[in-house]
Structures are given as structure tokens and as C-alpha cells.
Amino acid sequence: MELKKVDTKRYTALSARLKENYKALRVNIDFCSDAPKVLLITSSIPHEGKSTVALQLANEMAQGGKRVLMLDADMRKSQWSELFGISRLEKKGLSDFLAGKIDFSETLRVTDNPNLYFILAGTTPPDPAALLGGEAFKTLLDSCRESFDYVIIDSPPLASVIDAAVICAQCDGVLFVIASDMVSCRIVKRALQQIQRADGKILGAVLNKIKFSNRALYGTYGTNKYYYNSYSHYYD
Numbered sequence: 001m002e003l004k005k006v007d008t009k010r011y012t013a014l015s016a017r018l019k020e021n022y023k024a025l026r027v028n029i030d031f032c033s034d035a036p037k038v039l040l041i042t043s044s045i046p047h048e049g050k051s052t053v054a055l056q057l058a059n060e061m062a063q064g065g066k067r068v069l070m071l072d073a074d075m076r077k078s079q080w081s082e083l084f085g086i087s088r089l090e091k092k093g094l095s096d097f098l099a100g101k102i103d104f105s106e107t108l109r110v111t112d113n114p115n116l117y118f119i120l121a122g123t124t125p126p127d128p129a130a131l132l133g134g135e136a137f138k139t140l141l142d143s144c145r146e147s148f149d150y151v152i153i154d155s156p157p158l159a160s161v162i163d164a165a166v167i168c169a170q171c172d173g174v175l176f177v178i179a180s181d182m183v184s185c186r187i188v189k190r191a192l193q194q195i196q197r198a199d200g201k202i203l204g205a206v207l208n209k210i211k212f213s214n215r216a217l218y219g220t221y222g223t224n225k226y227y228y229n230s231y232s233h234y235y236d
Helices: 016-032 051-063 094-098 128-132 135-147 165-169 185-198 213-219 225-235
Strands: 038-043 068-072 107-108 117-121 150-154 173-178 202-208
Touching: 016 051, 016 202, 038 051, 038 135, 038 165, 038 185, 051 068, 051 117, 051 150, 051 173, 068 135, 094 128, 094 135, 128 135, 128 165, 135 150, 165 185, 173 185, 185 202
Parallel strands: 038 150, 038 173, 068 117, 068 150, 173 202
Antiparallel strands: 107 117
16 A cells, blocks of 8 residues: 655755754764653643654654654644645544554655654544543554654643643653743643653753854854853753
């Protein structure tokens, strides 16, 4: 059966500086203990850039020669189908598979990157958390561990719904995306506590949407006074 294709090229084009950042993120994951294969990407609130981080990381890993599956688990408000120009009749994916309506082969899509595969969220179910917490999802992840080097899961933000907390215990680690100057420390702490209560393993955080000046970034490789005065509070 010929797999359907989605074009991710327009969403993975990066400047040299941003590409280097994702390369550094990939290397950091490679050096994690216990070699995590199934990674959950989430955030506290919407619009922090978690979906973009998930796709860029998956693409970077695939460009490095790894076989990677990008799994969209945001069944409530995913926008990937619309961004890829997929009609409502063709958007079947994860939710439809977990509900037993389609086979796995019907969910899997190829991309312009030969090592990167994609599964869309599918049609919106009445209870996404129940599907993600069910045995079918666990079985799917176990199978994907055998077929792919990495599985990158994009989930809804934690402050909105409980889906990410349901998923995280079945993953090898969680990357938490935090948008600079957008979300309060109180909300971030509450979201991280949710992950910990759900037995999720937090690998680290991605500080997103920082507006560095060229001087701050390149002047003395981040060691100048401007850098520390402006951004040191993020790393305390």
C-alpha cells in the first residue's frame, strides 16, 4: 500500500542560527542517560511553540540519519491537517486508529524527508484522554519503538487539558517548552508538578521565543555583561 505524503518542507526551513540550536538540542538528547526513544513535547499554555519544536526536532533527527516518527497526539485542536492542506475526509489518523476504525497503515504518512514519517491526530473524538490512556495507545508505542529510532509526540498543553499527563508515563522522557516572557513561573511549576505526579520523566526544558540581539548572541559567545544582565534570571 502506497503511503500518503505530507509536505513539511515549508515548516522546517530554518536560518543557520536556529538550525544550530536544534542540532544542539538533538545532541543533548543523544547524551541523555537510558537512551530515550519516545519523547513527549508539551508546554503549559497554547502558543508557546511546542508543535514547531516537535517538528523541527523530529526533522533534525531524521536529517541525521535516524528513522523518526512524528506523532500528533493533540486530538482537540491540532492544526497540522489544515496546514498540510488535508481535507476533512482525508484527515483520519491517530484517534481513528485507537478507536479501531482504521488500520495502522492508513495512519502513516511519508514526508519530503525520507527518514521522517508523520501520523496526524485524526478526527476529534468525544474523549481524547480515554483513547490516549487506553491499551491500544500503549501497544502502538511499543510497536513504534521497534520500527523507529525516535518517536516524537506533540501533545496539548498541560494547563488546558490532562492529555499530556496521561501520555507522559508511557514515554521515555518529556521536553517542556517554555515561551520567554509569555507564561508565569506559577503556571510552569504547576504544569511540571502534573508531569511528576503522573510519573513522567522530565529530560529538560526548551526556552523558546527569546529575542537575542546579535551582539548578545555572538559578541562574546553569550558571556558578555548584556547577556547575563538580561537573561540570567531564566537560569537561576
